[in-house]
Amino acid sequence: MGGRSFLKIHPQDNALVALKDLPEGTIIRCDGRVIVLRQEVKAKHKFTLYALSKDAEVYMYGVVVGKVNEFLEEGSLLTVDNLRHATGGFHMTDRKLEWQKPDVTRFKDATFLGYHRSNGQVGTANYWLVIPLVFCENRNVHTLKEALEEKLGYAVQSKDYSYEVDLLIEKYKKGATVEELLQIDFSGEKRKIKSNKLFENVDGIKFLTHEFGCGGTRQDSDALCGLLAGYITHPNVAGATVLSLGCQHAQVSILRVEIEKRDPHFDKPLYIFEQQQEGTEDLLMQKALKATFCGLVFANSQVRQPAPLSKLCIGLECGGSDGFSGISANPAVGLVSDIVVALGGSVILSEFPELCGVEQELSERCVDENTAKKFIQLMKSYNKQAEDVGSGFYMNPSPGNIRDGLITDAIKSAGAAKKGGTSPIVHVADYPELANRQGLNLLCTPGNDVESTTAEVAAGANVVLFTTGLGTPTGNPITPVIKVSSNTATYQRMQDIIDINCGTIIDGEESLEEAAYRILDYVIAVASGKETPKSVLLGQNDFIPWRRGVSL
Known part of the structure; x- marks a missing residue:
């Protein structure tokens, strides 16, 4: 993607994603069409491929992610003012269980300690x-x-900031002004605790x-x-x-x-x-x-x-997501999910408010009708709980999500679901049930990062892959939480909390498959105790039980 300025994710889409900042007037060539951007479009944000009449549906990832509030010309920036949350609805249909198993040759004999x-x-x-x-x-x-x-x-082994405090005290006693205190250089030797x-x-x-x-x-x-x-x-x-x-x-x-x-x-x-x-x-x-x-x-x-990779149960989580999450980190983790499932392992996809808009696809992937019905019932009852108190899944995106391109819950959800790959869904579990059957499991949890991660671990996850676009330090007391960045800028800015950079996909430096292999290699090293994720090094022992109510 590195040489491209935009991306059309799915053939059915009528909205495109900017891969870099695009000035007003930029000429876009897509599907034999030539359009001109009506406004500046920042990286991660979306713009229309066609002119759209008022209330027209907007498609991304091949699903409905919103409706426009007004007529929009082709090449128009989509914003919270001109696009509202909407989904295509869902109902019971036939099972669609065929899936393209990935090539697992590289990992078929792999083990972890x-x-x-x-x-x-x-x-x-x-x-x-x-x-x-x-x-x-x-x-x-x-x-x-x-x-x-x-x-x-x-x-x-927390960082010791007593050095900085001592220096501030010393300078203050010597009469330093507020401006001088703010300019103090803290580069110096600090005491390190050994144990x-x-x-x-x-x-x-x-x-x-x-x-x-x-x-x-x-x-x-x-x-x-x-x-x-x-x-x-x-x-x-x-x-x-x-x-x-x-x-x-x-x-x-x-x-x-x-x-x-x-x-x-x-x-x-x-x-x-x-x-x-x-x-x-x-x-x-x-x-x-x-x-x-x-x-x-x-x-x-x-x-x-030694143990085979079939003994892995990987929790799939995202937090601080951005407009690149659904096209880099999440699909890379989704391929890891498919590889682990193909090897006989388990994966857990949770955060039900962030599956809003992809219910049809996920219900069709459930192995039988009872499993599909349980998923649909949990989604409907959860959303109704939120609506009963004046909220709803449509209020899930955070200000940070919106600022970085996820302007409706359906856009966020369609990208978030990519973490689950493409395999059939073997089990749907309600909180706080186990969800560690061989294959892809769905677990009903909030979108709240810590509540959901806490629940995934209780459900059996012995490793958590946590994708992020904006950066978050979330961890867990007993299960290693591996942070995967959707973009290079965040990874470079926050290397103290992020383990793996998938911005390489956006930058055109590696393929989705290469990134997935790199992630799984790291998972094996972590599972063997040979690598320690940043969340573990920081002692990020986040643990919040879900009080079964409205938490998005």
Whole structure:
């Protein structure tokens, strides 16, 4: 694409994407037509290929992504003022399960080094969890963190900014003005914290706090127990310490039922302590400390061993998307998805508000009518919930999305769905169910990056591929989150949080296939513990359960 100034994504499209800034008056030649741009069109934004009458449908990716509010001449810039969200609707039809499997020759014998669990799953990491069943126990979880994390060598190697503060204080005491303080050069040696892990085979202890477990609906507390059970039974987890107050809605008995649903033969170490039964805080904490330490001893006995790529379960996520996401990073990840599925692995596509407008295609790809019906029902009920409170899927795009070319939810969704590739959909799961069947799984989650990533991991994802156009530091406590940039400018500007650049596709430096191979090579290295994504290095342990309501 590097030599081109625009792109027509699908033969049916009547809107084109600018690949670079195009001045007013630029001549565009497409499909035997010659048009002149009526306004300047910035890179990532869209313009019309034909003249469109008021209320005419606009097509991108071969689907309806909006309707125009007024007559538009050919070569007109599409904006939030002249284009409104619209989709083509959807209904039950016949299955369309034929798909072109990608060539997997390069990866058919590939393996990664993972942690083999007794239930046949394989982890890409080895963590111990400390979890509260209710927010009342957050303080005790923090206390355990303070006692254990640094002593055992798991403190995050955060950047130390005390040097900068000391320099500001020094200059201020010497009478520096505000203008002089703003011009201070912070280039200097900083203290670096070093720590040595006591347990070499344990990647860390993760302390998950939240604001749930009581005070809400029973549906909320049941969903929380399901989510936590997903983390406890996760292949990246060796075992867990759970703190309960005792009287909350999220009862230990519910947690145990949810664990059994996900792993009927669960045999990991699980230590549960109820404060109202243990008595004093000292007794509770002493027991929890001893149990956790002994759990770490057990976890340290686990070692990485080769596993086929069929043991990968890749969560597909996007956040801070832009007008290039749907033509570079997302389709590259989509090809990775197809390769993993063809090799017998699992992928999870979530963020249901960002599937608005592609329901017809996705429902037709469901393996049977019941699966398709479940998907359609979840989409309709979720959107109705949003509409009932004066919102709707059409309000999903953020100001950043809109600024960078995603001006309707349908445009955003059509590009976001490309992460899921082209394979048949084998399973549709509602939050917080498992979604780790071999093949492509759909998981009902919000579009909110952290809530959705939190849910994908609970559903079984042992690696997350996270595409971004604008840049985001989102991570997860137990599953490596790999950031994939849609454009080179963002990658170069934010290399501290982004791992892979797919702007090379836009720049014409590599093909979609070459980018996909590069991504999967990196996934294998991360899954083997040979590479560490930026989100893990930064200790970006984002964990937000979804309170089952309207979250876009």
